[in-house]
Amino acid sequence: xxxxxxxxxxxxxxxxxxxxxxxxxxxxxxxxxxxxxxxxxxxxxxxxxxxxxxxxxxxxxxxxxxxxxxxxxxxxxxxxxxxxxxxxxxxxxxxxxxxxxxxxxxxxxxxxxxxxxxxxxxxxxxxxxxxxxxxxxxxxxxxxxxxxxxxxxxxxxxxxxxxxxxxxxxxxxxxxxxxxxxxxxxxxxxxxxxxxxxxxxxxxxxxxxxxxxxxxxxxxxxxxxxxxxxxxxxxxxxxxxxxxxxxxxxxxxxxxxxxxxxxxxxxxxxxxxxxxxxxxxxxxxxxxxxxxxxxxxxxxxxxxxxxxxxxxxxxx
Amino acid sequence: xxxxxxxxxxxxxxxxxxxxxxxxxxxxxxxxxxxxxxxxxxxxxxxxxxxxxxxxxxxxxxxxxxxxxxxxxxxxxxxxxxxxxxxxxxxxxxxxxxxxxxxxxxxxxxxxxxxxxxxxxxxxxxxxxxxxxxxxxxxxxxxxxxxxxxxxxxxxxxxxxxxxxxxxxxxxxxxxxxxxxxxxxxxxxxxxxxxxxxxxxxxxxxxxxxxxxxxxxxxxxxxxxxxxxxxxxxxxxxxxxxxxxxxxxxxxxxxxxxxxxxxxxxxxxxxxxxxxxxxxxxxxxxxxxxxxxxxxxxxxxxxxxxxxxxxxxxxxxxxxxxxxxxxxxxxxxxxxxxxxxxxxxxxxxxxxxxxxxxxxxxxxxxxxxxxxxxxxxxxxxxxxxxxxxxxxxxxxxxxxxxxxxxxxxxxxxxxxxxxxxxxxxxxxxxxxxxxxxxxxxxxxxxxxxxxxxxxxxxxxxxxxxxxxxxxxxxxxxxxxxxxxxxxxxxxx
Numbered sequence: 001x002x003x004x005x006x007x008x009x010x011x012x013x014x015x016x017x018x019x020x021x022x023x024x025x026x027x028x029x030x031x032x033x034x035x036x037x038x039x040x041x042x043x044x045x046x047x048x049x050x051x052x053x054x055x056x057x058x059x060x061x062x063x064x065x066x067x068x069x070x071x072x073x074x075x076x077x078x079x080x081x082x083x084x085x086x087x088x089x090x091x092x093x094x095x096x097x098x099x100x101x102x103x104x105x106x107x108x109x110x111x112x113x114x115x116x117x118x119x120x121x122x123x124x125x126x127x128x129x130x131x132x133x134x135x136x137x138x139x140x141x142x143x144x145x146x147x148x149x150x151x152x153x154x155x156x157x158x159x160x161x162x163x164x165x166x167x168x169x170x171x172x173x174x175x176x177x178x179x180x181x182x183x184x185x186x187x188x189x190x191x192x193x194x195x196x197x198x199x200x201x202x203x204x205x206x207x208x209x210x211x212x213x214x215x216x217x218x219x220x221x222x223x224x225x226x227x228x229x230x231x232x233x234x235x236x237x238x239x240x241x242x243x244x245x246x247x248x249x250x251x252x253x254x255x256x257x258x259x260x261x262x263x264x265x266x267x268x269x270x271x272x273x274x275x276x277x278x279x280x281x282x283x284x285x286x287x288x289x290x291x292x293x294x295x296x297x298x299x300x301x302x303x304x305x306x307x308x309x310x311x312x313x314x315x316x
Numbered sequence: 317x318x319x320x321x322x323x324x325x326x327x328x329x330x331x332x333x334x335x336x337x338x339x340x341x342x343x344x345x346x347x348x349x350x351x352x353x354x355x356x357x358x359x360x361x362x363x364x365x366x367x368x369x370x371x372x373x374x375x376x377x378x379x380x381x382x383x384x385x386x387x388x389x390x391x392x393x394x395x396x397x398x399x400x401x402x403x404x405x406x407x408x409x410x411x412x413x414x415x416x417x418x419x420x421x422x423x424x425x426x427x428x429x430x431x432x433x434x435x436x437x438x439x440x441x442x443x444x445x446x447x448x449x450x451x452x453x454x455x456x457x458x459x460x461x462x463x464x465x466x467x468x469x470x471x472x473x474x475x476x477x478x479x480x481x482x483x484x485x486x487x488x489x490x491x492x493x494x495x496x497x498x499x500x501x502x503x504x505x506x507x508x509x510x511x512x513x514x515x516x517x518x519x520x521x522x523x524x525x526x527x528x529x530x531x532x533x534x535x536x537x538x539x540x541x542x543x544x545x546x547x548x549x550x551x552x553x554x555x556x557x558x559x560x561x562x563x564x565x566x567x568x569x570x571x572x573x574x575x576x577x578x579x580x581x582x583x584x585x586x587x588x589x590x591x592x593x594x595x596x597x598x599x600x601x602x603x604x605x606x607x608x609x610x611x612x613x614x615x616x617x618x619x620x621x622x623x624x625x626x627x628x629x630x631x632x633x634x635x636x637x638x639x640x641x642x643x644x645x646x647x648x649x650x651x652x653x654x655x656x657x658x659x660x661x662x663x664x665x666x667x668x669x670x671x672x673x674x675x676x677x678x679x680x681x682x683x684x685x686x687x688x689x690x691x692x693x694x695x696x697x698x699x700x701x702x703x704x705x706x707x708x709x710x711x712x713x714x715x716x717x718x719x720x721x722x723x724x725x726x727x728x729x730x731x732x733x734x735x736x737x738x739x740x741x742x743x744x745x746x747x748x749x750x751x752x753x754x755x756x757x758x759x760x761x762x763x764x765x766x767x768x769x770x771x772x773x774x775x776x777x778x779x780x781x782x783x784x785x786x787x788x789x790x791x792x793x794x795x796x797x798x799x800x801x802x803x804x805x806x807x808x
Contacts, residue, residue, distance in 0.1 A: 046361045049540040052352050111563060111591070112425025112536065141591075143464035148457030165464075196565060229425060233358030233540020233571065256424060258509065265540060284454075 033066040033076075041076075048264035051234050054271060058083050081298050087267050088294035090276040096222050096250070097187075102180050104188045104213055104220035106173075107253075108206060108243055109227035111194030114255030116145065118227050118281055119189050120152035121289035122253075127156060131186035135160040136176025138169035138209060139193040149191055156286065159183065169193065169205065170212045177216045190221070197242030210247045224249045225278065228265070230257040236265040240273040251278035254292065258282045347372055350394065358571035360544040363401070363578045371397050401574055402601035405583040410530050410557070411444065415493050417501040417526055421519055421554065422534035423546055424507030427562035429458060431534050431588060432504040433465035434596040435560075439500050440471055447498035449489040450475040451482040451522070454506040462504055469593050472498065482506065482518065486526045503528065510549035520553050530557040532585065535572055537564045543572035544579045551580045562588035565595070573599075642738045644701040648693045688722055692730050695719030705735040 031037060038059050045055035061083050062076060097103045105122070109115045116139070123133045135153050137160060139145035146162045153160035161179050163172035173190045180188035192209060195202040213220045226249040228236050243249050252275050254266060266277050277292040347368050354364040374393050409418065418435065420428045432448055439446040448471055452458035459475045466473035474489040486503055493501045505522065508515040523531065533556050535543060550556060559580075561573050564587045573584055584599040693701060695716045700708055708716070708731055710724075717724040782790070 043361050043365075046355055047541050049358075049542070052355050110538065112427055114425055142461070143468070144457040144459075144461030146457075147460045148455065151456035196563065198565075229536070229538070231423065231536070231539050231542045231546075233538065233543075234356055235358065235538040235540075239538075256509075 030070045030072045032070050033062065033068060038063055045264075049233050050264040051237070051268035054087065054264075054267045057087075084267065084298045085294055088270055088277075088298065090270070090294060095278065098217075098219065098222050102177070102185060102188060102217055102220070103222045104177055104180075104190065104217055105223045105225060106190045106192065106210065106213065106221040106247065107225050107227060108192045108247060108249070109194060110196055110229075110239055111142075113194065113227045113229040113232075114253075114281060115139075115194060115227045116148050116152070116191055117284070118225075118253045118255050118279070118289070119149065119191050120156065120286050121281060122189055122279070123152070123156050123158050124286040125289060126187050127158060132183065133158040134176060134180035134183065134185045134188045136173050136188060136190040137162045138172040138176070139191050140165055140167050140169050140172060141193040145191075145193065152286075159185070170209045173209045174212050174216065177213055177220070181216070197239050197246075203242065203246040206243075207246050223251065223278075225251055225253050226275065227253045227255050228269075230254050230265075230281075232265055234265065234268065237268055237272055240269045240275050244273055244275065249275055251276050253277075253279045253281065253289075255281035258284075258288070343375055344372065347375070354571065354574070357574075358538075358540045358543070360541055360571075360575035360579065363544070363575045366578075367397060367401060367574075398574070399601050402577050402584065402599075405585060405599055405601060406558075407585055407598045409439070411439075411500055412529060415490065415499055415501055416529035417490060417503060419503040419505065419523065419526070419528040419531045419554075420534055420560075421505045421531065421550060422507060423509065423536070424455075426507065426534045426536040427588060428452070428507060428534045429461050429465065429504050430591070430593075431560050431562060431586075431596070432462065432502050433469055433471075433593050434588065435586075436466070436471040436502055437469040437593050438596060439502075440469065444500050445498045446471050446500040446502055447489065447493045447496070448473045448502045449486060449504060451485050451489075451503050452506040453480060453482055453485070458504075458506070465593065472496070483521050483525060486522050490526055510546040510553075516549070516553045523554055531555065532558045532560050533582070534560050534562060535576060537561050537570045537572060537587075539572045544575045547576045547580045547582065551582055556580070556582045558583055558585035560584070560586045560588065561599070565589040565591075644693050644696065644704050644734060647734060647737070648690060688720070688726070689730065691720035692716060692722060692727055704731045705738075 041062060042055055042059050045058055046052070050058070058080055062079055065079050066075060095103075095105070107115050107119055107122075119135065123135060126133045133156075135149060135158055137146040137149045139149070140163050143165070146165065150160055150162060159179065161172065161176035163169070163175070169192060173192075176190055177188050179185075190209070190213065192206060193202075195206070197203065210221065210224070224247050226240060226243050228239065232239070240249070240252070252266065252269065254277050257280050269275055270277070277294075279289050280292050280297075282288045282290060350371075351364050351368045354367065355361065359367075371393050410416070420432055420435075422428050429452065436446045436448050448462055448466055450459040450462040450473055452462075463473045463475065474485075474492050476485050476488065479485050482505065489503070490501055493499075503522070503526070505519060506515075508519070510516065531554050533547060533550050535547065539546075547556075547559065559576050559582050561570070561576075561584055564570055564573075573587075577583055584601075586596050587599050589595045589597055696704070696708075700712060700716070708727070713724045713727045713731075716727050720727070
């Protein structure tokens with residue numbers, strides 16, 4: 001399955017929502033862009049978790065370009081798409097590997113966002129590229145978190161370094177990186193315990209892990225990925241801000257995009273924190289991880305809406 | 317908990333309050349801000365819209381606009397509507413019948429397994445014998461997780477090695493419970509997406525076969541607009557009896573709490589407020605609404621206080637205060653008891669009008685300052701503690717500072733603070749809870765209760781230092797008066 005298809009599959013729900021909702025706004029002969037119309041458009045965008053600010057910007061854009069005119073669906077979607085692409089534009093950087101030697105990737109996020117599963121998917125991705133991977137199970141807080149990652153490691157056939165529950169996560173991270181160096185592995189992925197960004201002591205612990213890894217390998221961790229649950233609303237912005245403050249996140253893994261009807265919170269995050277989305281999780285198996293590409297993200301979002309531009313109006 | 321929503325709403329309501337006269341136009345503007353705040357807090361769009369409609373309808377009525385304090389009236393309406401939106405609730409677990417079964421379901425990562433452990437602990441605490449069932453056969457490590465939690469809270473866990481059918485596990489578990497004498501069964505099911513028909517079907521099958529007394533949906537407080545959709549879908553598939561909202565201890569705005577009840581009619585029963593297994597509280601819409609509006613969560617605080625305060629000690633102190641006695645010893649005890657309630661930041665943010673302080677204290681090491689404070693008091697003689705303002709002179713101050721390892725001026729600050737506080741506190745002793753809180757707010761307005769700034773305040777200008785120009789002017793003034801006096805003398 002191609003990349004575009006994956007996206008489409010994951011975003012089907014969003015597209016469906018947009019499809020019906022946006023089309024609902026149009027009558028056969030197009031529709032006058034008035035305040036009522038703009039209000040309805042605002043509602044659609046809010047329901048995508050775009051947040052008030054981004055939604056207002058888009059509505060404003062539509063207002064300026066189409067105000068008091070009778071428009072067709074495609075005109076408006078083109079404006080929104082362009083605006084969204086503009087908002088999400090990011091350098092097309094894949095995962096940043098170390099120029100030579102070991103690449104260390106640290107993964108963090110709030111409780112239950114999908115860190116461990118995302119790590120399994122990342123490990124699988126690297127394995128399929130022929131890289132040797134070592135996992136560090138530094139979530140020593142949650143009951144059975146280590147077991148969960150260990151089961152994945154066994155399934156994927158990668159090495160794993162674990163620690164006792166309750167032990168210092170930084171020491172586990174240290175041993176994981178050391179083991180990776182010793183084995184001459186290509187990638188070491190360090191899992192961390194889920195934490196709410198307001199728990200200062202836990203955020204300091206995260207900073208410590210970051211520091212410890214940095215001492216072992218020059219420039220490490222090369223990537224610090226924040227795993228974000230796609231169902232998260234505007235709270236995601238606060239997550240992105242605080243985790244970036246603590247450990248200089250380099251990107252987002254947007255997990256669980258398969259179920260929800262939205263993934264829109266990446267827009268305000270990109271806008272306010274500047275973090276790019278690197279990967280998207282679109283399912284529960286180890287293969288369901290695709291690199292994020294804003295253009296196809298936005299295109300997939302609107303694909304169904306535009307598939308039958310003229311028919312869209314006539315069918316009603 | 318709801319701080320951010322609270323902050324936004326407070327500022328929105330301030331624009332309402334600030335208007336000398338409330339007109340329909342400026343009230344609409346205020347309400348628009350309230351709506352925006354609700355949306356930013358992830359309250360579902362339709363819920364927020366309806367909410368504002370209802371408030372506007374009531375608020376634009378003639379009765380409100382012509383009343384003495386219309387903005388207060390509007391705030392009252394917003395509060396009442398918030399309470400209505402989230403309530404009423406019913407905290408009973410409905411443990412009827414021989415072995416009632418409670419079933420937990422929800423999306424992946426919403427916190428089902430942890431919540432299961434918390435509920436198990438709660439039920440065991442109430443004198444029942446719960447059995448937790450590891451019916452999450454999907455996520456690697458889920459069964460082990462529940463087993464470990466079971467050990468931590470001392471509740472047995474039922475699991476089946478190698479079983480792949482959760483329906484069978486649940487059925488066998490109920491049988492097992494009856495055999496082993498457990499009288500409540502808690503089912504921890506696997507996380508699933510509400511649009512996954514197959515898995516939703518599986519849940520329905522479990523429900524049909526096991527006939528749970530109560531079905532609870534576990535919802536992550538951080539969920540956005542989608543919370544409503546998933547709650548709706550779970551409710552349609554299972555007929556939920558309640559919602560447990562998790563992860564409310566962070567800065568999640570918790571808008572989902574507002575929406576879920578409104579859209580599904582399913583009440584929120586409990587809220588998860590921490591990672592530890594005792595961090596499960598009953599949900600109170602009225603308290604939450606006051607808190608959102610910046611009125612503070614006094615009742616929760618009182619409840620916590622009752623649970624943890626030493627009742628006798630309280631009574632004794634109350635008695636002393638009534639008699640008009642308040643010493644540094646009492647002060648120390650009071651502060652020590654407050655810290656027993658939990659991290660100071662949490663406690664303060666629950667006090668009325670103090671929400672903003674919670675944020676202010678972020679970063680400031682309050683606990684450390686507390687220790688210094690105790691150190692100073694502990695270095696005093698009993699006499700000094702009883703009457704610090706009168707007998708602590710420079711020499712005593714120096715001795716106390718040396719004993720506590722602080723600077724003498726810090727001792728002085730404490731004594732001054734105590735001098736200001738003591739009369740207020742004595743006055744408070746005779747008052748009821750309500751008046752007392754009012755008093756606290758008064759104090760706060762007066763700048764008395766600013767714990768962040770109390771201990772290590774920068775020295776500020778005494779206001780007596782004059783600029784060269786002022787000095788010159790004063791000298792002129794003095795000379796002029798002298799001359800006038802001389803003239804008088806000469807004449808007289």
